[in-house]
Ligand code: HEC
């Protein structure tokens with residue numbers, strides 16, 4: 681019960697700290713042209729290990745871009761593209777991707793692993809924060825239909841404390857997951873539809 685309270689408390693604290701100005705979708709569309717080679721023209725990437733951004737809450741994307749720009753989240757491919765962007769640019773980009781329709785990635789998923797992952801997503805409260813259909817909310821990203829390799833990379837990173845983490849919640853959640861749990865969970869997450 682304490683856990684549920686913590687989750688609710690954190691969600692409301694972060695909502696209060698939301699980046700203030702809503703971005704401009706059309707300005708974001710132009711600014712996103714530089715990102716299309718990796719993330720796809722409409723934010724649906726086809727590269728393994730590269731996340732799709734379409735339909736992610738603007739709040740989540742905005743915060744991740746701030747963290748990349750500040751060096752709190754690092755990636756050799758990604759970091760160079762955000763270093764010189766203004767706050768307005770980050771807001772516009774986040775608004776643009778939030779307005780794009782998400783599509784499921786095409787990675788082959790194992791139905792037996794997905795079936796084993798489904799109850800784990802409930803027992804580990806993944807659905808409390810990421811939403812019942814895992815479509816994300818506020819600062820919590822969409823996981824449904826996301827790239828399988830990317831999901832593995834992030835979950836292993838949280839467990840090893842080598843990936844950035846906005847509020848520390850994922851690092852805490854990931855500690856109790858075994859390698860087998862991670863494997864089953866990602867097949868379940870990737871097999872959930874990203875389409876709304
Ligand atoms: C050369 C390829 C490349 C380009 C160009 C690129 N990115 Fe990325 N981006 C990546 C990779 C790879 C990751 C995953 C990094 C990781 O594993 O942490 C990423 C991660 C992200 C994330 C985090 C998504 C999540 O679910 O946490 C956001 C947001 C993002 N990129 C936005 C952008 C924007 C906006 C641009 C253009 C200004 C851009 N990227 C340009 C490769 C790229």
Ligand code: HEC
Pocket residue numbers: 687731800801804805806807808809810819820821822823831834835844845846847849850853865
């Ligand atoms: C207390 C709320 C909470 C719970 C419970 C939770 N998450 Fe998260 N999750 C978050 C937040 C917040 C983030 C963004 C963290 C960051 O800045 O990297 C996140 C990020 C992620 C990411 C990175 C996605 C991306 O686009 O980069 C994955 C994967 C993930 N969570 C999987 C899970 C799984 C699997 C579970 C259950 C085992 C789970 N989460 C439980 C709040 C939660």
